[in-house]
Amino acid sequence: MGPYSEVELGRLRVERSGSLSGGGTTHGVFRCRAPDGEALLFKEYRPGTRGEVDPSVLRAHVRWRQQLSPADRRRLDALAAWPTAVVREGRTVAGVLMNEAPREFFEDKEPGAVRDLTALARDPDYSARYHAPHFPAPRKLAALGHLLQSLAFLHGLDVVVGDLQPRNVLTTGTTGVPRVYFLDCDAYLVEGKNPFRVVREPEPWRVPGAKTFTERTDLYKAALLVARCLAENLALHDLRPRMFADVLPSVDVDVLRALTAPDRPGRPAMRAAELRPMAQAWQALVREDGAMYVRNDTYAMARWPVPTGPGTARPSRGTPPHHTRTGEPARSTVRRPDTAATPRKGWLRRFLDFFRGSPANRR
Ligand SMILES: Nc1ncnc2c1ncn2[C@@H]1O[C@H](COP(=O)(O)OP(=O)(O)OP(=O)(O)O)[C@@H](O)[C@H]1O
Ligand SMILES: [Mg+2]
Incomplete structure (x- = not known):
């Protein structure tokens, strides 16, 4: 330009x-x-x-x-x-x-159509019926980790997205390192000012109790976006505690649940920058060579897909997902120690413990 x-x-x-x-x-x-x-x-x-x-x-x-x-x-x-x-x-x-979005944000088979975040919410049936790629959980999380990192960057510059919803954010396809790309930036708020006097926001993405767009409404919507993409259900409302147990540690699910609490006082006054360690961990689930990993309460990092089925123990606490011939856990699998002294019992856990303990948040 x-x-x-x-x-x-x-x-x-x-x-x-x-x-x-x-x-x-x-x-x-x-x-x-x-x-x-x-x-x-x-x-x-x-x-x-x-x-x-x-x-x-x-x-x-x-x-x-x-x-x-x-x-x-x-x-x-x-x-x-x-x-x-x-x-x-x-x-x-x-x-x-x-600028036009870079090539990797357009659909492979339809060069004129951008690939927005609704692609991450496709379920396997839809993907099969319409010959559209289905995104495995690590790819969803890595792309959404980039979204959270990007929000921290934007908020750090005093920019609020406002109408954050899947149609306004693009994502890369099923190869390469997952990334996102934001559209509709003429309607973003800079230092609290919106160039549009009339605010447009689709009903399914309204934040209960919010009158204006703020960093906190962005975080609510981002957390809801993560949950809806993982659930492959763009109408999802209630996040349950054991949801996504196969693909997320429960502390991450707790954060998503807290940020999307239905009542405003029930939500933590968290900033996107505080979510950076979680976002980084999600981004690390897809490597440059395309290898994918999963983190949950059982495994700090295990190669994706974790084998299940006849003769293979389904991953559960204390059971390695697969073994080498010598009976040792495969090298790509790192079992989480069962003690409280895991790296993840850190800032986030302490924050949430504190947050849950405050009387205003006991429900
Ligand atoms: N930079 C871009 N590169 C590629 N496609 C784009 C770009 N900006 C917009 N588009 C395409 O145009 C569509 C609408 O753009 P945008 O989200 O900025 O407008 P909008 O305010 O939502 O408009 P409308 O109300 O008409 O939907 C996008 O969903 C996308 O398909
Ligand atoms: Mg738009």
């Missing part, structure tokens, strides 16, 4: 033949050439929504990215389609320019 932060619509060469947004009702997203020849996307606000935009806040959004340190700007650009310029049509704001 050139040094400009505003451009007149007439100076863009817009390819109107195909909208990447699939004909969205409020916005269209088109490939275009900027005046300097750069290939970008033009997100066009339709006439009905132009009045909802506060032009000065939107301009501040664009300038905010430009004044970031080069390292922060590079990191932001690698994980989000942040608006790079405001597009004017006479005196009105017609939309924004942004």
Whole structure:
């Protein structure tokens, strides 16, 4: 992107033949050439929504990215389609320019379609019926670990996502290191300010008791997203304590349950940065060579898939999942010591113990 932060619509060469947004009702997203020849996307606000935009806040959004340190700007650009310029049509704001999501965030078989986080919630039947890849739990968790890390980065810059939901975040496919990429950044809040006067948020992702978008609503939605992707059910509401026991240690499930507590006072005042150790552990479940692992209350790290079935002990506390010929646990399997002195009895456990102990949180 050139040094400009505003451009007149007439100076863009817009390819109107195909909208990447699939004909969205409020916005269209088109490939275009900027005046300097750069290939970008033009997100066009339709006439009905132009009045909802506060032009000065939107301009501040664009300038905010430009004044970031080069390292922060590079990191932001690698994980989000942040608006790079405001597009004017006479005196009105017609939309924004942004980068197109990198290739790995598009579906392999449909090059025109992006792969959003609903892909992580596909169940095996759906995947088989529509020939769409099914994502194993370690891949879901590694991608969502990157999402949590990215939220910590954004919150650290005083940015709140707001309308965090699966359609607004893309993910990589079934190869390579899982990552996510954020869309719809023109509606993010920077230093508490939203360029849109009218707030849009799908009903299934509303946070009970919340009136505005905050870091805490982002965390509620992120935790719900993790649970819904693992459950392969985008309508899931109640997280039960033993849920996901095969693929998560119970302390991680406790965190997800606390963050998504139905009543506002029941949720911990946690920050995304505090979830970094958990997010890192999730990211480590998929290695660069594609090898996958699982962590739960029994195993600190075991190769995925853990063999089950006839003649193989189903993993349970104290039972290694598979053995070498010598009867030793396979080297890829590290059994968690049964004492309390595991690395995971650390910040998170202490935090949750404290949190559960406070009278306001006894339910
Ligand atoms: N940077 C991008 N790269 C690739 N595709 C994009 C990009 N930005 C948007 N899209 C496509 O356009 C769709 C809509 O974009 P976005 O989420 O920014 O708008 P929206 O505010 O949700 O619009 P609408 O209300 O019309 O759904 C996305 O779901 C995606 O398919
Ligand atoms: Mg959207």
